[in-house]
Amino acid sequence: MDTMRLGLGGGDLEEAREDKETVLRVEDLHVEVEGRRILHGVNLEIKCGETHVLFGPNGSGKTTLLMAVMGFPRYRVTRGRIFLGEEDITGLPPHERARRGIGIMFQRPPTVRGVSLAQIVALCSRDGVDVEGLAADLNLGDFLSRDVNHGFSGGEIKRSELLQLLAQDPRVVLLDEPESGVDMENLQLVGRAIRKLLQKDLRRRRTRCGLIITHTGYILDYVEADVGHVLCDGAIVCSGNPREQLEGIRRYGFEECARCTR
């Protein structure tokens, strides 16, 4: 259906990439948190099928950007707009954005007592999702009956978040440091889950896209990214090849990164 609508039926794949539609567009975004200005003028455009990564020092505003895209009221947009496809979603509450296909993996999700992981997965599931199977894939079979995030280790939280996202199957996947605190073995599981979310192994044209925050870049060994952005002091200072950016940050640090645009 999608391809038909876009007039791509049976056309050349290379050509198709050329006119990929923009799924998420962030325009001149200014965000305040509790009266503090955190983001000033972020621009971002993610096209269908693309994976973007976001680098930046601690406290630069990466999480803030994701939270603002998800629409949490604490992250107040004071200027700029957010589009999902053609629709301006700047004023929509989080659940409306979730229902339209944005999904987020939290860096530090809260514990909800008395609500089991199985329950929350069921709540966000599309029809016909094989919850047990997904949980088994993520090695979370024994966790389904536990209160969500209660006493979960850092790595377990990541996998639980991914399980919820897989059940939700959003068009736009926002991942906040998916690999931090995950051991090497589980990193593979996490990597596989993200590949699946982003349809990395799909032969057909992908319909999902994503934005991944990472410090280490380890996740790039599992999930290749198309575009990288460096966020410093609440603004994107560089967009380009993510591998090169990571290399540059490793070698010269973020300070150089920030300087290079001046």
Add this chain to the structure above:
Amino acid sequence: MHTLREIEERARAAADKPAPYGSDLDLAAYIDEAPERSYVDSLEQLEELGEEELARAGVVKSGRQRSGSFVQIDGSVVHRKALEKGLEILSTREALEKYDWLWGYYWKAVAVDSDKYTAAVEMGPYEGYFMRALPGSRTIYPLQACLYIREPRFVQRVHNIIIAEEGSELHIITGCASEHRIQAGLHLGVSEFYVKKGARITFTMVHNWAEGMDVRPRSGIVVEEGGLFMSNYVVMEPVRSLQLYPTARLVGEGATARFHAILVAQPGSEMDVGSRVILSAPRCSAEIVSRAITKGGYIAARGHIRGEVGGVRAHLECRGLILDERGVIHAVPELEGRAEDVDMSHEAAVGKIAQEEVEYLMARGLSEEEAVSTIVRGFLNVKIEGLPPLLEREMRRMMELSEEKAL
């Protein structure tokens, strides 16, 4: 053994004695007369109460999956029947006539002069149930009991005696309810529980009163060696005032008491609900768990654990959620150690719903309302260990029924 005369005297002396908690009620404002209701041999013949009204009190009219039933409307016992061997159900008056030895249990777990309400039960015309599991008897299905108030301004006086003989198991589902349109009414319910050596009683109680009702249950429990008493108490519907503070005395080695309470106070409701356990033999253990939610009403959630000898373990957990700014939750957990080597702890927390949790669920596609309701249900979703599976299912069903209306 007290003589009857002694009991009468003590009751009379306490006729004006206020209770330490809860608003003080004027007993003269209520009436003792209610129309006599006729006895029916089978619950299904009961015309006064429909299936739905009974269901609100946890009672199944068909009697299916129950090992016996007791129903009292106002002051009349309209039905009582045990369906399984090893179980007895009588009205307390009948039982006292039938068994001389029962007087040895009469006012032994609850003091007749506790306050004016216990005194009023003794001095007025009372009814109530006697339930007993014979030694070693176990039933798959629970007994059900319903105490219903239909007559406006009626004071329902109830004296229950429940005995689980050595090695027996007794599971009881009981509901108390009143006509919703009742403007005023008073329920005074004395319940004395005796858990003999190695026996077990589970007591699951749902209250469904009306806005004008005042309620003063008075329960005492005595648990002998290796015995277990478990109470699950749920009240979510409006009530004018409710005050209870059941006390379990663990007198035999290795005895256990568990109290779980789920309280939802609607605007205008005043609830003062506590549980007390006195551990007076080695290796006894106790657990008191309460979840309180106010939607505008007042709740005092009390708990008191007294360890009198060493080698006992007890935990008290009291959590409150304020969903309306007019609401008050006052948690009062008390630990009283009277010996070395007691292991007693408590945790208490009162607050509002964490916005962070609401947003977390919203990010998964739930509206704010749905997210709040999910969190609230989760808050009330206390895992109860030790309930037989059938009872646990029943309990869930009853909770869901109440939740639907209350939340």
